Amino acid sequence: MPRPVIRRLIDAVPTAVLPMLAGVGLSALVAPQPDAAMALLRGLVVTLLLTLPSLAVGTALGTLAGSWAAVAPRSAGGLVGRLLSGAGPLLPGFLLAAAAALAVRAGASAAPLGWTALSIPAACQAARLARPAMGRALGSGPEGGAVRMARGLGLDERTVLRHHALPQAVAPVMGGLRAAVLAAMVGAVALESLLDLPGAGALMVDAARAGSAAGAVPVLVALGGLTALLNALGLGVRDWIDPANHSSTPYDGA
Amino acid sequence: MAEYDQPPLSHPVPPDTPRAGFARGLSGAAILAALALACAAAPLMADGSAVHRLDADPVAAALLDGRGSLSFALLAAVLGGLLGIGWALLAGMLGTLTGSRAERRTIAAAQRMAGWPLALLVPLAGGLMGPVWLLALVTALTAAPAVATLAHAELSGLMRAEFLTAARAAGLAEGEVVRRHLIPNLARPLLAAGVLALPRVLAAESFASLLGLGLPPALGSWGASVGLAARLGDPVAFVPPALLLALALWAACAIADGMAAGQRKP
Amino acid sequence: MTDASVLGATKPAPVETEALTLMLGDRVLLDRATLRVERGQVLAITGGAGSGKTALLGALAGRLPAGVDMAGSARIDGHLLIAQGGRLAPRRPLALQVAEVVGHHLGLDLRSSLRRMADGLDRMGVPAAARRFDLPPEQLPEQLRWACLFAMAVAVGPAVLLADAPAAGLDPTVRLRLLHRLADWARADGVALVLAGRPEDGLAGPADRVLALRRARLLPPSPARTEPLAPLEQPGAARLHARGVGMSYPLAPGPRGEARSLAVLHGIDLDVRTGETLALLGETGSAKATLARSLLCLPPPTAGAVVWMGRDLMAASAPPAAADGRGDGRGDDPDRGGLRRARRDLQPLFPDPAASFDPAMTLGAQFGLVLESLRPDIAADRRDHRIDEALEEAGLRPEAALRWPSALSVAEAAHAGLARAILSEPRVLIADEPASSLSAEERETFLDTLMAVRDRRRLSLVLATERYDEGLRDAHRGVVMLAGRVVESADAGTLRTAPLHPYSRAMLAAAQGERPALEGDAPSAFAQPAGCPLRRRCPLAREFCAQAVPTLEEVAPGHHVACHYWDTPTDG
């Protein structure tokens, strides 16, 4: 695992791991069922497996599509980017989860549908943030200065896009990752409950349906910890891909 | 001043994103208003006599559901917006009275809370607590921290504005500076921040109702109908409320975006 | 450079244009220009904002900005274009970006690219200690970033270097030093160098040839006004006094919880006489703006006293600041009345006039408010008339009162700011870089209007500016400031011809386009050297300069200098 990610994870121990442990401990103490703690632990893993891949894939694809929509709005990739960035608020995760549940009732298989349902909102969010930022980076405003300079210095278009324009599109996406994580958590809870997956969200909803605060509150605390964990991962990835951290100190002898 | 009419090329004005945002906000408002009207008029569309929700046709049923969803969202959004704005104003006031540390702490708390999955509280409250007004309060609370963060950013930006110094140079007393300059300029950004609560509470309520833990069935809600249809595997009952909900969410987001973009220009 | 061996009478110049015409929509930016820049020649093209410099450079470089059409021909050898703003990818370490550019043009690897870059930095006069290649550009000081850009161009060694607004935004002394070094390199290496910028950027100094882009033509520049519009009148008695004015800002508490503060203004004494124009000259970090605001008590200084017509303004402004938040006690407090009276007499001009207007009110409404507050003696039905007069005097049409601030252009906003300042019939205008947002002709127009207003009303004027010649042109007296201290004060004629302090000399040299005799860049406010604040850059510095802060001493009647070695010849 890259070093910045590990550093962020260590920083996040008090806000991420402690709530999860507290949730598990609390459910062992107060929950009505005897095996509640184990179920919660398993549920957290399921939720993590559900959210993390879809967030990662969705954000990456959404950023690329959104940036491409600013570079070549009429190409196929650009159209996808425009579609995603325009449709953002139309497609909240829980609604897609409901659609996925409907499809599963009709006979589709659950896992790929679930991942897709969770990754689409993340992609929409990323595209919505990346597209205008990329447009500004390539435009004639002050934010376009770096690209104009790179072109004036004679760099080829590929390098300009890759190193001078794209980072400016990625930066706001990374800044908006927290909102994407929240949306993914909500979507995951809806998905687990509707598809009867053994995730932590489903545990919480079941306990809440039964009116049992002792069953639901520990799960909520643990889910808060999971959110913090995902946020920390996001920050780590942001540091990792930040070009400023790819220091060239070994060549400083010049 | 004829020579001032040239647009400076080396400092081009940014493309009209504020205008575009404004247009989007306007269309969002129009759609939301149309939805609200349609929902209010839905009982007339149903077969005239007493409304039997289950045997009414799905579109009419979805419109009927909208009454619950929209009115609850409006209530919770007003509550949440007020809570958030009050929070930001409180922070600002603490800042002027007791120093910037208290202000920073108050706002840092809101920022930290905005990163917490507060929306999960709503189904929990729906399951554990009874009355609708409590649910509305919890829903409003989930939106308040985000509103407070944005409102505070606007507030502190405005407090540093040069025209306040100019007003002091004109000999206006502090109270008058606040009354004549600060409040008129604050109303718009604060409203923009408050509107941010609308899409959030609508989404939170629909999410909770989808799980069957939101509004009581008597009130009706798009989320509840969508959830029920998904469980039953009934696409005909699924599509109308889902579409209406998506449309309402889009419109609420567009209004919030449009307000945020438009408030930069008077 | 690559075809330097090919000699002959037909050898083309590196930059040649033939009837080059540029159009933006249906506006002609450039009309049939024929231009030739030889090897080793430095050409400066000046023009105000929007005059089409960027489009011209773009056309030369073969990258027309969007929306600009071109006719005629332009031929150019291998070139680099340094775009406006001097931005690089903000987060990518500089070393990588340099290596990318140098490697792209010369086919070198990272290590040799950086070695060439180091040579370039030597030629730009950047000391080895300041070279932090592994940092991203956004963490480098502006001055170092520009030096690195120029060094990158030196490392590549193109046949033609086009620079759009090079080093704009840097302090004049720093900018001129860099530009001279760049021009030296171009002449020595036979590079055709084209600099484009605003007329007040001082590009003409290092250039061999200057062309002004005006009304779509490239013409020889018209010399700027160097004499006051009308002969200056003798000032009267001193009315505004500042005694030991100091300003410090609280910082976050230190590691052991002790209170800390940053002093930016150190005990300034100043007298402004009636009808006198006083230029506060200084660059970034000189605290001239802080001093100007302290004179207005906006906010009041943290030390010393400001006295207007025998009344201590700080005593007047201090108590109500705490008491006024609650009650609307208009006029019932004698102290407040005193402050209000002083506010009526002392009016500011702001550096960003557009931001100094409330966006939620028309100009007329704001002006009405000013009159209501400062001139209760003017009846409400006479206010509009007064506003129209002020607008006309400031060079605007009376209809401007109906406009919203966001609908004003920058120049109109500046004039509107002037109109608001003279609304209450003040005695003193305190202007902090009032024309900094304006360029070229707009700038001259505004300053001429300001001076005309001053002469008509016999106003005192305190003019804070970083432009040495422009500030002193219309002034009786000048005060040169450095790092929150006055380092030289004398009458304007002396400062314009024979300043004594090394810093004043450098500012004068920069203003005249010559090479300032200062090295390195200004230290930040948080890392001021002990002793004389100039000593790391000063050509006269000796060991003693580090031990004691020089105090102002009178070297001739009315001429004060703060330097231990002011009487040492510069080239000694």
Ligand code: SF4
């Ligand atoms: S005191 Fe020393 S360092 Fe300062 S200006 Fe004079 S000679 Fe230079």
